[in-house]
Amino acid sequence: MPGPADDDRIPEAVAPHTLSDFGYGDLEKGKRIGTGGDADVYRATLDQDGYTYPIAVKEPRFEGTIRKRVFQRFETEAETWESLNHHENVVSVYTWGAEPLPWLALEFMDGGTLEAQLGSIDVAEALWLSGRIAEGIRYGHRHGVAHLDIKPTNVLLRDTPEGKWDYPKVSDWGWPRCYWTTPIASRESHRRMPRRNSSTPRSTEAPTISPTSTNWGR
Template sequence: MSSSTSDWVPPSPEELQAMLPQYEISEIIGRGGMGAVYQGRQAKLNRPVAIKLLPETFAKGEDELNFAKRFEQEAQAMAHLDHPAILSVYDYGETDKGQLYFVMEFADGMDVHQYLHHHGGKLTQESALTITAHVLDALDYAHRHGIAHRDIKPANILLTQEGR
């Protein structure tokens, strides 16, 4: 495997299911520079979840232990956030193949990048201001709790029917 995350091929839902048997994995719903996101269900609690899986290259190298520790600390900090515009984190861990993952609340919707693609690249001024206000409120809340997002972009802003 190349050390580049752009060459990384995420496991199929069936492969991830074998690695994380406590979750029922249905499909890959997103992929980017930071890994892949799967839709699934937490079997014991019968609730929908999203599982973000990072490429194993993220946890390898000379800073391997520090990265894994930072990932753990960030997952724990995120799990304590309680804000309507921030998805809840339920769990985190490492697969037997060394891939870090975290499990979060599943929210059905599309990201701003997808929305713009489907709507001719345009948002109304009212929609843009509403989305911006929600994002800034969520970022302010996260920052006050010691979390910095570090990757704000349209593809990372989810729009849902509930207005989250």
């Protein structure tokens, strides 16, 4: 009997767009599409080389002056999330910055959330989805990061051709527990993005993890 790995509805992995460097001022920010914790997510667009690309932009929610701890926490989230960029089941970070406010530019997930699909997924698709989600979480673990907030609203989907299942990616790495024994990323390189035709992608070799890394719970 065929298993979920043999189903012809399984899609190919959906990659993020490959974009040249851009800044906050290059984005045309639209409506808010998500909210949670102390941040909001907006749908934005970016014009490059004659194409208009959808981008998800995450910003902290605040009133008045932004506190220093908000900057620090947002920077930690950005560095942590960006360090997991090279897995097909993790939502990609394009770039981020702190001016005119902390912001994070993310792969736009046009298929919505897994939560919205609950009740309409058959057993084969549920098994396949579970495996792909687990691979994304495992990749974080291998790189010293535990997500700590996995739920259907934090699993986002990319649209695929008709007759194929939507492709899942784990999002919202904003409350991770890190087990790194060295800094997550160089401060000087935190705004770098993969460029077109790059022949030197960032290394995905897992760093040395401390003995406490076997405990992934709170």
